[in-house]
Amino acid sequence: MKKFGNFNIAALVIGFSFLYIPIILLILFSFNESRLVTVWGGFSTKWYGELMQNQGIKDAAWVTIKVAFVSSTVATILGTIAGLVMTRFGNFRGRTLFSGMIYAPMVMPEVIIGLSTLLMFVALAVDRGVFTVTLAHITFSMCYVAVVIQSRMSSYDDSITEAALDLGCTPFRTFILITLPIILPAVISGWLLSFTLSLDDLVIASFTSGPGSTTLPMKIYSMVRLGVTPEINAVSTILVGLVTLGVISASIIGRRQKQNIIKV
Amino acid sequence: MSETLTASPWLDSSEKPYIQIENVTKKFGDFTAIDNLKLDIYKNEFFSLLGPSGCGKTTLLRMLAGFEKITDGRILLDGEDISEIPPHLRPINMMFQSYALFPHMTVEKNIAFGLKQDNLPESEIKQRVEEMLELVELTDFAKRKPNQLSGGQSQRVALARSLAKRPKLLLLDEPLGALDKRLREQTQFELMDIQEKLEVTFVIVTHDQEEAMTVSSRIGVMDSGNLVQVATPTEIYEAPINKDVADFIGDVNILQGVYKGQNEVGTQLQSEDSNSIVFATQEVDASPGDKMWFAIRPEKLEISKKKPSDDHNILRGKIEDIAYGGSFSTYHVRLQNGRILKAIRANRERTEEHHLTWEDEVYLQWAPHSAVVLLS
Known part of the structure; x- marks a missing residue:
């Protein structure tokens, strides 16, 4: 193992502190006894208890989870199909345009996505609510799934598919029995990725939600405007925990898949 | 079978x-x-x-x-x-x-x-x-x-x-x-x-x-x-x-020349690679002056230091390289005109009596039925 020099250690410490001290403080103060956010009054989990009493937060959390679950599932299906099309169909006419259109939401400012979807819903006279937030989330998280699937498919041996066809398996069954199980880790990590993206989205949800469809990030944002309370710290800690879990599982699944490829 | x-x-x-x-x-x-x-x-x-x-x-x-x-x-x-x-x-x-x-x-x-x-x-x-x-x-x-x-x-x-x-x-x-x-x-x-x-x-x-x-x-x-x-x-x-095809499948020596005619042995080739007359038993449909090639596999070339008694199908050269392959050796022989031909000889004896080595002057000879006449 290589030894780290003093400079490297300093760089790491400063870099990581910059990134994580705010989050560590937030988590720390969620266990604060005192009502004041900046004064440590001893360890307590009472704010988590209080959280359970807060109907507004519980409703928002439920909405968020519903939206995240449905949107990430649909985005995974669409994104997987898009990723497959990008890799399996060679250089079809309009491929560049197609890939550009798939990846555009990744670089498009969230405000623009939010605004344009809002305008569309208004123009179509769709009542805003859980449904519209879900649709908007599908739109922006699909491209991430497509990227994950496309990168997985670039190392996928097409003759495996051909071998299945050759052995008398229909194209559809081949997809279900062969292709899907092999790329399943990538599909799962794509799902986890879009789930976490949906979980912590504030901007797009603000544009596309309506009455009764306040998501947790929106709820937190509105509560903060009345002052930061330990309750917010507590709910944020839970959110951080969920997102971390999602990202870590996605990367573990991704790594295990890579090891499998190397072994094969 | x-x-x-x-x-x-x-x-x-x-x-x-x-x-x-x-x-x-x-x-x-x-x-x-x-x-x-x-x-x-x-x-x-x-x-x-x-x-x-x-x-x-x-x-x-x-x-x-x-x-x-x-x-x-x-x-x-x-x-x-x-x-x-x-x-x-x-x-x-x-x-x-x-x-x-x-x-x-x-x-x-x-x-x-x-x-x-x-x-x-x-x-x-x-x-x-x-x-x-x-x-x-x-x-x-x-x-x-x-x-x-x-x-x-x-x-x-x-x-x-x-x-x-x-x-x-x-x-x-x-x-x-x-x-x-x-x-x-x-x-x-x-x-x-x-x-x-x-x-x-x-x-x-x-x-x-x-x-x-x-x-x-x-x-x-x-x-x-x-x-x-x-x-x-x-x-x-x-x-x-x-x-x-001759070149793609296995090793081959190709002599280039023009068609001289048929005689009692077969097709005769005038080749710049050899001073002697070159024959192949195979008969072909060609007219004098046509370009043609003789393809001879390396294992069909006899290599020896002694001058053969025949006067046809003989090439002279010097051994430039030897690739010892255990069961056989491949000799690269440079002809007087500078071209290199390959000859393969089975190593039948453990200690070679007629040992061939680098820079040896050698004769290459082959039987008229060993060469293939090619028109393209």
Whole structure:
């Protein structure tokens, strides 16, 4: 193992502190006894208890989870199909345009996505609510799934598919029995990725939600405007925990898949 | 060897071909991969498609499997036009160059996969899988996953999987390409045994000419989308149709010259490579002054320090390089005009009496029937 020099250690410490001290403080103060956010009054989990009493937060959390679950599932299906099309169909006419259109939401400012979807819903006279937030989330998280699937498919041996066809398996069954199980880790990590993206989205949800469809990030944002309370710290800690879990599982699944490829 | 193999169905005009490739053309955009190709393959043949990379041999194989659509022409299998049949409905199986084993299934499940698609009863599937495992000697590995197998084992699983459905025709795409030399040679013999035992027609694609010579009943030499010569390994080696084939299959010395005429020995060539008269017994249809070539295999050249008593088919030169190969040695002999010829001599004695070494002046001689006359 290589030894780290003093400079490297300093760089790491400063870099990581910059990134994580705010989050560590937030988590720390969620266990604060005192009502004041900046004064440590001893360890307590009472704010988590209080959280359970807060109907507004519980409703928002439920909405968020519903939206995240449905949107990430649909985005995974669409994104997987898009990723497959990008890799399996060679250089079809309009491929560049197609890939550009798939990846555009990744670089498009969230405000623009939010605004344009809002305008569309208004123009179509769709009542805003859980449904519209879900649709908007599908739109922006699909491209991430497509990227994950496309990168997985670039190392996928097409003759495996051909071998299945050759052995008398229909194209559809081949997809279900062969292709899907092999790329399943990538599909799962794509799902986890879009789930976490949906979980912590504030901007797009603000544009596309309506009455009764306040998501947790929106709820937190509105509560903060009345002052930061330990309750917010507590709910944020839970959110951080969920997102971390999602990202870590996605990367573990991704790594295990890579090891499998190397072994094969 | 079984009777069907020793016979030569391609010489018998009453014999019906099993696979008929009729004027098949394949274009990728503007590029013509296969150009109006015609080929008949007979039942129980072990047919090799041999050629440099990019000659269209793999494309032809993939058209037989159904993975490439034919641009023009048609392919018949046992008299039935299969050109429009999708791959999963063809009674043809293929063994892929990358083996293409299903990584998420055990060896057993890989082999059973094709049988399950036919909805065979469970008991029969089990029995056939066992049969196949036995055939490729992998019974102990039934429960392993592909990533726990060596290259040779993966190759045998791929073979077992493609044979499990008892196809009428088995296509093999560079089946031994990924194996090391020793394993490859051993597997070649196994392939031949299996082919004879199961009486399946094999069409194999390879760029390894030694492999093609070893395993095939016939070889089709391909170049730029067409067949240059279709013949038995012996014919291809001993009577190549042109310089390219002669050069592609094995080592060859080619003498260039002009046609001088026929005499009692045969065709006479005036060559800038030799001061003596050069004959070949083979008769050709040419007129004096026509360009022609004599192809002589290195092992057919006699190399010696002593001047031969004959006065024809003699070349003089100096040994420039010796490649000692154990059972034989290859001598590179530089002729007086600077060209280098290769001669191979078997090392029959442990200590050589007529030892040849670098810078030795030597004579190369060959029998008139050893040279092939080529007109192109």
